[in-house]
Amino acid sequence: MSTPSGGRDQRPSATPSAARPERVQQIEAILVPALAEAGYDLEAVELTPAGKRRVLRVAVDRDGGVTLDDVAEATRAVNAVLDAPAGAAVMGEQPYTLEVTSRGVDRPLTLxxxxxxxxxxxxxxxxxxxxxxxxxxxxxxxxxxxxxxxxxxxxxxxxxxxxxxxxxxxxxxxxxxNRAAFDALEDDPDGSDETDGTDGTDETEEEH
Structure with missing residues (x-):
């Protein structure tokens, strides 16, 4: 498996640790090595309340971009970590919905x-x-x-x-x-690839 970032900086973002909740930092700490082993960079982790549940959003990226198959693979890697005892301890007992997405184009360039x-x-x-x-x-x-x-x-x-x-x-x-249309045609000339159609991201969602 190729190393993400060509062996360079694997931080999720340039945001100072003090600006991110402690639980988010703990989630990042256990996901970064697992995703790196699978060939992905962890780009962002967001944990937000949603009624009686929570939504855990994880954004990933890699050189060459992320496809739907890549998102599915990254989702399996994230699930394996969060379902393990250490991950379960970090997440706690409150149920959550896991959403794994590609980085998209709307996030600032920070690294x-x-x-x-x-x-x-x-x-x-x-x-x-x-x-x-x-x-x-x-x-x-x-x-x-x-x-x-x-x-x-x-x-x-x-x-x-x-x-x-x-x-x-x-x-x-x-x-x-114009560039987006050209890139889409260049990457997928037969129009078979799919995204969620909103912000250029690919996404999977699972409930836990």
């Missing part, structure tokens, strides 16, 4: 792997100095060398501009309908 996996796409940035810019993602430093300087090369108005990751406050991929 170098996010930039690398979105090379060629249009992105809107807010920088630390308060300025905004929109450009197309070109080469990223970690695609050349894991130890390279942390920055991304953006094509802005036809010219390359190097932007250090440390200067980016927020970065969101912009939806390009």
């Amino acid at each position: 170098p792997r996010h930039w690398r996996r979105n090379a060629g796409r249009l992105v809107a940035l807010t920088l630390a100095d308060g300025t905004s810019l929109t450009g197309r993602i070109g080469r990223t430093a970690d695609a050349v060398s894991p130890d390279a300087e942390g920055r991304v090369l953006l094509v802005v108005d036809g010219a390359e501009r190097a932007v250090p990751y440390a200067e980016v406050v927020k970065a969101l991929v912009q939806i390009e309908f």
Whole structure:
């Protein structure tokens, strides 16, 4: 099984631990190694109340993107962990619905792997100095060398501009309908692949 992120950073996100609930951090801690073993990066964990139940949402990704079959495989890996004694202890006795999804395109780019996996796409940035810019993602430093300087090369108005990751406050991929249609045709010329049709994610759902 290939290593996710090409052996690089496997953190779920760049969000400080103090900003995430303790139970979410515990879930992340037991899911990261299991998903990495299966070839996936854990991108996000959300645990929210839903009446007498809870909803546990787990987002995963890998180089080359995530298909419905990948989501099903990741779901099996997540279930194996959560059904084990350690996972059951973390989740507690309250029932929950597990939703495993691909990362989608609406989550901010917060780690170098996010930039690398979105090379060629249009992105809107807010920088630390308060300025905004929109450009197309070109080469990223970690695609050349894991130890390279942390920055991304953006094509802005036809010219390359190097932007250090440390200067980016927020970065969101912009939806390009013409590109989306082209990518879909390129990836699935016979139209046989399916997604949930809302935000570019593939998803499975199970009750526990």
